[in-house]
Amino acid sequence: MKVLGLGLGAAFCIALAVPAWAQTPPYPPAAAPGFNCWCLKQSVDNTQADMTAKQGQLNAAQSQLQQLDTQLSTARAQVDVNNPQAVAQFRQLLAQRDAAFRQANGELITSAQVATERYDQVVGEYNNQCAGRPLPPPPPGPLACPMP
Numbered sequence: 001m002k003v004l005g006l007g008l009g010a011a012f013c014i015a016l017a018v019p020a021w022a023q024t025p026p027y028p029p030a031a032a033p034g035f036n037c038w039c040l041k042q043s044v045d046n047t048q049a050d051m052t053a054k055q056g057q058l059n060a061a062q063s064q065l066q067q068l069d070t071q072l073s074t075a076r077a078q079v080d081v082n083n084p085q086a087v088a089q090f091r092q093l094l095a096q097r098d099a100a101f102r103q104a105n106g107e108l109i110t111s112a113q114v115a116t117e118r119y120d121q122v123v124g125e126y127n128n129q130c131a132g133r134p135l136p137p138p139p140p141g142p143l144a145c146p147m148p
Contacts, residue, residue: 037129038145050115055112055116058112068097076090
């Protein structure tokens with residue numbers, strides 16, 4: 001009797017699952033026509049946002065460097081070389097300028113260049129595979145693209 005009860009329970013569970021299976025799309029989203037172009041478009045958008053953020057960081061650092069250069073130029077003309085405190089303040093400003101220069105011309109510029117190269121690469125991939133073709137309607141649900 002227990003075997004019959006388990007068999008009926010399993011059949012009941014399968015019967016409940018059939019409507020859920022019927023609601024799934026007939027193909028996995030990755031196999032949908034145009035899915036790759038949607039993923040590439042998403043990659044273009046993501047890499048553009050990353051590139052824009054890194055360019056913004058670089059521009060801010062370059063602006064700060066320019067401000068420090070202006071302050072140094074003004075301070076250089078006014079520093080009293082006979083006043084140790086004035087000389088120490090000038091050296092501190094010079095150290096800040098040097099640190100800003102290293103940042104703007106080191107890791108930030110490298111990061112911005114890498115982000116720009118990645119963006120150009122993804123745009124090239126998109127153009128090679130999807131240019132001149134309209135994107136089909138978006139796939140249902142969230143877009144689950146593989147990570148590049």
